[in-house]
Amino acid sequence: MSGSILVVNSGSSSFKYQLIDILTERRLASGLVERIGEELGRVIHTVSGTGEQQDETSFETPIPDHTSGFALMLNAFGEHGPSLEGNAPVAVGHRVVHGGARFHQPTIVTPAVVRDIEDLAALAPLHNPGAVQGIEAARSAFPSVPHVAVFDTAFHQTLSPAAFSYAIDAGLAERFRIRRYGFHGTSHRFVSCAAAEFLGRPVEELNQIVLHLGNGASACAVAGGRSVETSMGMTPLEGLVMGTRSGDIDPAVLFHLHRKAGLGVDELDELLNRGSGLLGMSGRGDMRDVIAAAESGDGPSGLAFEVYLHRLKHYVGAYYAQLGRLDTIVFTAGVGENNALVRAGALEGLEGLGIRIDPQRNEARSRIARVISSDDSSVTVLVVPTNEELEIARQTLACTGRKGGLRADGRP
Amino acid sequence: MSGSILVVNSGSSSFKYQLIDILTERRLASGLVERIGEELGRVIHTVSGTGEQQDETSFETPIPDHTSGFALMLNAFGEHGPSLEGNAPVAVGHRVVHGGARFHQPTIVTPAVVRDIEDLAALAPLHNPGAVQGIEAARSAFPSVPHVAVFDTAFHQTLSPAAFSYAIDAGLAERFRIRRYGFHGTSHRFVSCAAAEFLGRPVEELNQIVLHLGNGASACAVAGGRSVETSMGMTPLEGLVMGTRSGDIDPAVLFHLHRKAGLGVDELDELLNRGSGLLGMSGRGDMRDVIAAAESGDGPSGLAFEVYLHRLKHYVGAYYAQLGRLDTIVFTAGVGENNALVRAGALEGLEGLGIRIDPQRNEARSRIARVISSDDSSVTVLVVPTNEELEIARQTLACTGRKGGLRADGRP
Ligand SMILES: Nc1ncnc2c1ncn2[C@@H]1O[C@H](COP(=O)(O)OP(=O)(O)O)[C@@H](O)[C@H]1O
Ligand SMILES: Nc1ncnc2c1ncn2[C@@H]1O[C@H](COP(=O)(O)OP(=O)(O)O)[C@@H](O)[C@H]1O
Numbered sequence: 001m002s003g004s005i006l007v008v009n010s011g012s013s014s015f016k017y018q019l020i021d022i023l024t025e026r027r028l029a030s031g032l033v034e035r036i037g038e039e040l041g042r043v044i045h046t047v048s049g050t051g052e053q054q055d056e057t058s059f060e061t062p063i064p065d066h067t068s069g070f071a072l073m074l075n076a077f078g079e080h081g082p083s084l085e086g087n088a089p090v091a092v093g094h095r096v097v098h099g100g101a102r103f104h105q106p107t108i109v110t111p112a113v114v115r116d117i118e119d120l121a122a123l124a125p126l127h128n129p130g131a132v133q134g135i136e137a138a139r140s141a142f143p144s145v146p147h148v149a150v151f152d153t154a155f156h157q158t159l160s161p162a163a164f165s166y167a168i169d170a171g172l173a174e175r176f177r178i179r180r181y182g183f184h185g186t187s188h189r190f191v192s193c194a195a196a197e198f199l200g201r202p203v204e205e206l207n208q209i210v211l212h213l214g215n216g217a218s219a220c221a222v223a224g225g226r227s228v229e230t231s232m233g234m235t236p237l238e239g240l241v242m243g244t245r246s247g248d249i250d251p252a253v254l255f256h257l258h259r260k261a262g263l264g265v266d267e268l269d270e271l272l273n274r275g276s277g278l279l280g281m282s283g284r285g286d287m288r289d290v291i292a293a294a295e296s297g298d299g300p301s302g303l304a305f306e307v308y309l310h311r312l313k314h315y316v317g318a319y320y321a322q323l324g325r326l327d328t329i330v331f332t333a334g335v336g337e338n339n340a341l342v343r344a345g346a347l348e349g350l351e352g353l354g355i356r357i358d359p360q361r362n363e364a365r366s367r368i369a370r371v372i373s374s375d376d377s378s379v380t381v382l383v384v385p386t387n388e389e390l391e392i393a394r395q396t397l398a399c400t401g402r403k404g405g406l407r408a409d410g411r412p
Numbered sequence: 413m414s415g416s417i418l419v420v421n422s423g424s425s426s427f428k429y430q431l432i433d434i435l436t437e438r439r440l441a442s443g444l445v446e447r448i449g450e451e452l453g454r455v456i457h458t459v460s461g462t463g464e465q466q467d468e469t470s471f472e473t474p475i476p477d478h479t480s481g482f483a484l485m486l487n488a489f490g491e492h493g494p495s496l497e498g499n500a501p502v503a504v505g506h507r508v509v510h511g512g513a514r515f516h517q518p519t520i521v522t523p524a525v526v527r528d529i530e531d532l533a534a535l536a537p538l539h540n541p542g543a544v545q546g547i548e549a550a551r552s553a554f555p556s557v558p559h560v561a562v563f564d565t566a567f568h569q570t571l572s573p574a575a576f577s578y579a580i581d582a583g584l585a586e587r588f589r590i591r592r593y594g595f596h597g598t599s600h601r602f603v604s605c606a607a608a609e610f611l612g613r614p615v616e617e618l619n620q621i622v623l624h625l626g627n628g629a630s631a632c633a634v635a636g637g638r639s640v641e642t643s644m645g646m647t648p649l650e651g652l653v654m655g656t657r658s659g660d661i662d663p664a665v666l667f668h669l670h671r672k673a674g675l676g677v678d679e680l681d682e683l684l685n686r687g688s689g690l691l692g693m694s695g696r697g698d699m700r701d702v703i704a705a706a707e708s709g710d711g712p713s714g715l716a717f718e719v720y721l722h723r724l725k726h727y728v729g730a731y732y733a734q735l736g737r738l739d740t741i742v743f744t745a746g747v748g749e750n751n752a753l754v755r756a757g758a759l760e761g762l763e764g765l766g767i768r769i770d771p772q773r774n775e776a777r778s779r780i781a782r783v784i785s786s787d788d789s790s791v792t793v794l795v796v797p798t799n800e801e802l803e804i805a806r807q808t809l810a811c812t813g814r815k816g817g818l819r820a821d822g823r824p
Pocket of ligand 2: 627628629697698699700701
């Protein structure tokens, strides 16, 4: 079978896209349409060449809405390639952040599904409305192929009630749908399957801890290919220290800041989601800058780095206990794939738990999956690059029921 | 040396007391003065007899303030014994919940210390003002002996910045003194020392996890007698599932409840501190009732029990990782000392981490320190009854510089 999948990740004022070839799983093109609704929008369209080579064009123009954004994207394909006739998308896959407890798997978009995603905006007010705008615009642009919604939360729908319930009033929790949903599910799924494949072992046999460390960051305990615990909660705010988010914190800190600093709920929300984490502690939200500053003696950056590692180690231990037995720890995403200091620091002192990093393997730079533990480590530590767009493409194809090509079938 | 220590634990409308003999460490009497400031207050005074025997008297009378409460206490000692002449207190020890970052150890009360404790009411508005009232009334009642403040937070002042810092704005954190303080320190200290003593090993050599499971509950990682991590945070709200407190929760749940359920900050505070935990999930705040209901098929109680255990296991794993090497896990307080189901459930499936409970030992009922792990468990699991009043008495005596008797000296 030939053809492609178009993957769309849409927010309220921008969307990203990738065109992925079904047979080769190669990315043929990618792009970003941003500042939708502002005075001047921008389109960046990148055509993949051979190897690492690629060809980027960008231009600015008013983009009143998502529909006109998709028209501009089609123009860009027409002008700069690749041709959408030669590589016709057989389906469009949409990343949707919040699938609530409603969506356990990728789902063909129908008007009822759109209504459900809109309804879940109650839980993800910053994310789901943008996804709906993207879906509707994409359906007008590609009216004759199936559209599939792929949810960040779906992979974690296998959590047990003991793992997903907060210890709060049961009536309120039910009425307002308060529970742990977890996010980054597409990445956790992709990476845990890729790790199994890399090791040449069935994912069903492996107990894994996946550490997705990007701007957002989350840990996931994966038993036999199923998510059994994850660190993000009802929203992506809970858990690890992130670029600008606090992760775990005594909720009473909010009461205290309200009473003593006079901050309202919206300001507290903004503070914890956008002014905390590495940025709040050190003034720097990018891990590279934090490390560089720490190395040149900046105290707050050094502390931010230490807190980041301390929290990571906390979750590694906690999930080891939840799993009972542990085969692999897998680092992924921007920080996890690229930073040896973070990986070494997070697992330092865990030799007694059978976890031993090999410093040379850890420091070797590479863009492919690799082992970084020593041969006498009973837990195998890996770095595995994530690829959420490819995972969405695979799941989209599988969901449309087409055979061949992208390999989402037959996995748990 | 002969004599006694009077231990006082004072809230804003009640106080508890114990008179403890210095040489024997026996409790001579205990009591409760409650409903201070209400129309009708109550005094309960209990005189210890031989063995388990004790003699309780109680009466109701208006108690306008703490000072009149102490006068009534003195009357009760005069009428029902033991005589405060024969067992004269050589010092009074006061439990104080919040010592902030200011108090690292028990401290002789001076007017400056009282001002500092008052000042820390910003961090513990429900607790510190009552402690100050108790201290001032007790100083009028016992003007010629030293008074010592013993802080719940002090034991955790050894936490590293990586462990006590939240990932929030550094300026706000400093200005509003936002950090992890930890509580139950007196109990964690007592129990970790008692565990070492029971095992006949120096506390300096042991890495321990202490699980204090009462109405409030907290975990503490103790390395060589020093607290290195603990689950309660800036306030006692964070961490484990408790009788009425939520423990850990995505802070964004509060934003959601504010927006969707219209709850204000004070209501959210009330909800998380008094209407959550076991009570919120199941309608029952007492673990005995939760278990009984779960056993007779009540779904919400069963879930509350599972969430309680899941959270416990999370912290056992997390603190194992922070310690790197683990010698003992110690259960204490009401639930921890008395409930074999909780102990077994919290550590179930951790054999791969070297933790193995012996079912028979675990189920044997006893009031003294005991081992409940099997002989082939590499981590020794203990039950050790806590005694916060005795620890306060020991620290009070040590702080006054007197020699002999209660054994607080020479410990870390
Ligand atoms: N060599 C590196 N060392 C540390 N951090 C890095 C390195 N390379 C990339 N990063 C970090 O990765 C993060 C982005 O990761 P990514 O997975 O792209 O994030 P997301 O998808 O969550 O936006 C940035 O904070 C960036 O600083
Ligand atoms: N056998 C038991 N099984 C379960 N819980 C018990 C048992 N005995 C006492 N408890 C619980 O212990 C808790 C009180 O513990 P305690 O240490 O006295 O609390 P605190 O000092 O925090 O008020 C209560 O919730 C009570 O139900």
